[in-house]
Amino acid sequence: MARRPQHESTQLRSRLDQRHRRLTTTRAVREAIVSLAGLINQPVRHQGGEEIGRLIDVVARFAGDQAYPPITGLVVRVGRRKVFLDASLVASLTNTEIVLRSARIDLRDFERRDGELLLARDVLDHQLVDVDGVQVIRAADLYLAPAQGRIRLVGVDVSAQTLLRRLGPARVRSRPTPERVIDWGAIQPFGTPGVSVRLRTSHEGLHRLRPGELADLLEDLDRGEQLELLEALEPHQAADALEEMDPEELESLLRGVEPHRAASLLESMETDEAVEALRDLDDDERDEVLEHMSTSRASELVGLLAYEEDSAGGIMTTALAIARLDETVDAIRARLRDLVEHRGEIDGVVVVDAEGSLVDDLPLFDIAVADPTNTIVDLVRDERPLTVRPEESIREVAAQLTEARRSSVLVVADGHPIGRILADDVVDALLPERGRLHFPRFLQ
Secondary structure: OOOHHHHHHHHHHHHHHHHOOOHHOOHHHHHHHHHHHHHOOOEEEEEOOOOOEEEEEEEEEOOOOOOOOEEEEEEEEOOOEEEEEEEEHHHEEOOOOEEEOOOOOOEOOOOOOOEEEEHHHHHHOOOEEEEEOOOOEEEEEEEEEEEEEEEEEEEEEOOHHHHHHHHOOOHHOOOOOOOHHHHHHHHEEEOOOOOOOOOOOOOOOHHHHOOHHHHHHHHHHHHHHHHHHHOOOOOHHHHHHHHHHHHHHHHHHHOOOOOOHHHHHHHHHHHHHHHHHHHHOOOOHHHHOOOOOOOOHHEEEEEHOOOOOOEEEHHOOOOEEEEEEOEHHHHHHHHHOOOOOOOOOOOOOEEOOOOOOEEEEEEHHHHOOOOOOOHHOOOOOOOOOOOEOOOEEHHHHHHHHHHHHHOOEEEEEOOOEEEEEEEHHHHHHHHHHOOOOOOOOOOO
């Protein structure tokens, strides 16, 4: 059996360790779980047993990198007022009542503070992302429990049975079913109406997901949550996820946001992917989006849009790592570091002469293993680079790639390299119904 690469094994162990540390795996926490839905409208009593009001909502603080947000207070209806009771006043919290430590309490009017959310209003029935299960879910119920010295949000239930329980009699609503709990540590919330804070600032779980998994999540989220997810990601992660989306879903996303936002999303994508997405927009929509881009980026994309969609020029990327014959290997490595944002588009270094005419297309591996003091002319090979003209059809490009068994081909006009076509872009163009494929770039 093939051995799993060390870095993958380390990531897998880390992910498993995180799951094992989930609070809902702790017996004491599971036995103390309280249903938020069942708790709403339950009596709040002082230590003498007298009811002072009914629970309206529970306030939690979503700040820092805490996986389990602490409960900071309760919103209680006392007569006609909505008052805030600090969580430190709570002596016990069960599925049928809340008991306070003292009969002497400060009945302050509730005012939301920075970093706080109302669990019933802002989280219950909202979309969440389960990063362990890689799925978009909706909170049918939330679960609270004493943990790490505080009452905390520890789990979420997404089952249809739980929704039915909430719609049923009060005696049924107050009975949580812990076996249906998804640990909150595996959850990334999205959608906070009227609130400017993020529910989790680290987004650690999201950063573990592959681009295809993030694309699947984007396609399942509502528009607002899509944008919040994209904002939560590093720019290169967001771009990779957008490029993996179904073309129709990406088109819908771009049409559903303001032109300046669509322009920003497209500018983060690989050039060829951005051109493909722009082709799906109407002329007026496309022009409006281009107006919100930088002049250089817009000009580049307009130039590529001039090529026929099914031609080599129509699917090429213009991100090229170019080297002159007299440059050193070390200098080219530095240039590649500057092009790191285009790492998904570059699988070779284009060598040109003093007039800019193509001389060779060196694999990245050759650059990686060469002596850094060597000049590029020392690495030039006798074999002719694989090239196509910009007007050639995609099928002609595919035939050349297949015959040469290469991962990419250069597009050349009048002897000058103007772009590169990667094998996965050819596959995407020929088999769009299969979804997007992306191959490793480093080895040819």
